[in-house]
Amino acid sequence: NDAPALEKADIGVAMGMRGTQVAREAADIVLQDDDLGTIVVAIEIGRTTFTNIRKFVVYLMSCNVSEVLVVASGAVLAGPQPLLPLQILFLNFVTDVFPALALGTCEGSRNLMLEPPRDPQEPLLTRRHWTTIFVFGVLIAVVVLGTMQLAVSWLDASQERATTIAFLTLAFAQLWHVFSMRDRTSGWALNEISRNRWIWGALVLCSVLLLAAVFVHPLARVLTLVDPSAGGWALALGASLLPFALGQLWHAVARSWKTIRRSTSRARSSGI
Template sequence: MAADGLRTLAFAYRESAQMPSADFTREEKLTYLGLIGFLDPPRKEVTPTLLACHDAGIKVIMVTGDHPATSLNIARQVNLVHPDERLVLTGKDLQSFDFSSKTDQEKMLKCQVFARVNPAQKLDMIDFYQKRGDIVGMTGDGVNDAPALKKSDISIAMGLRGTAVAAEAADMILKDDSFASIVKAIGQGRVIFENIRKFIVFLLSCNMSEIFVVTFAGFLNVGNPLLPLQILFINIVTDVFPALALGVGKENDKLMQFPPRDPKKPVLEWKDWRRIVYYALVMTLFVLGVFWFGTSRLELSHQEGNTVTFYALSLAQLLHVFNLYSGKGKFFGNEITRNKFIWQAQALCILILVATYYIPFIKKMLSLQDLDMLSFGLILRAGLFPLLIIQSVRFFSSGKLH
């Protein structure tokens, strides 16, 4: 019955002429009545959830007090192990294990089903995986699970059938006792991290472009292309709202198909810093280009050149948010373009920029001037070309249309 995944219960009795005494629970002089097997089937969502864990680089291990045959049968049912898998390690096996032995380490790493394991052995197992550098998540519901929950990196208690002791020891409590909820939480955590990273990359690349515009203009001796109040306005308006929209966006559907990131790595890696500088330089090139072209070739006044630069950089930064989609997503169907908050932020910022041009006191405060259609054409080019250049480089470097 155990091999069929059934939990077994044996029934027996002992006659007594008096009320039960202190030795009533002693297992002796019993008359065997019979044996029953009952099925405690896994939930339907477990199998697809385990597949999602596999795709996300998460190794799932079953640690139970059940019979080894029962444990292995359940593991096969939910596709935790291959149907032909026969390796199960029991608590008795672990007692003789030398965790410093390479052979025993290989057995531990290969095995995904552990049966008849006691609380102390759970601590040894957690210690083994942590010494390998793994992040260990532990689920539990009983009082005996509390020490292991405390030792694990991420401890998860059952909210419906768990004890108060387990809940007190845990970092997180599952309200529905569903394994699928754990995986959803992992996915949401990855979304939050990616949004934070995009938020930082966007803000730093925009701020760096402003620094580059002013600094390079000083080296080239072409005059100051932006006034301090204009820079402050760009930082408060065109930078902030798209960045906030990035922070609440939904990630792409393939995020859970990537392996876990190394927790020792910083939020921004060297590749992110290279992207930040690259984005900033591209925006700077076109914004400074229209400032120079407008003041030298179109003979715009310096204040008119400031106005062109202000609107050109604002537009370039607004459109720059569309460069921040993940991986090899499609440009017209990615997590950025599907984010309604991005479009709302774009519309709000454009309305604010229009207001700066048509509301006199704001226009005067920012030292903005009236512009002709040729100047607006320069602004449009300087705003669009950085996006087009970055996407073109992305297209040719990948060999695929994004």
């Protein structure tokens, strides 16, 4: 008698030990231990996995958007290219990959199970996620292009040195960007990202690889990178923090505005 109901349900659950053979065949999930508490654990794991996939995709796409905008700006403005092809490949295969993979190991925010069920028709990336990709992509690209101009005007850098500074700014901005992938209900400092040791390991590894790209001469020659000088390092590291800081400010303003709109809507509905 349970089979029709199990087939009609979004997710049919049957008992593995006490359930009938017909019910087990009709169900989507079979509880091998007949413990309903297992469903809660499974939901938490499923939500965490889905959230991590979203973080992975949003992070990679926003990094790629920033790279496309930086390269496209050089072509449109008919000026020197801020990034060279091999430098872009280095970023894509080295500094982008490890932080993105580390995002897949996050445990999930502490408020994950307090959120309402997600609409089954909801896409992997909602409008909010596409907005995040675009905003951070633009922020990183603008900062990289601005840093390159400052390197030429303030530091009197050559074309190779200015390109190196732009390369480092983009690379470190993308590394900082991983902390922007925290859940919107998580704390600013202590969250599922900052508590993940794999994230920190990926950041250290990428930083070492970036240093090698600049100071290991055979690799530096292949990538057309030079010593950016102390001033260049300071400029690149300082500027790379700007997209992260501005992005956090944007998130805070967006959350505040959403809270105000929700409060106003409730006040109107209650006749206040």
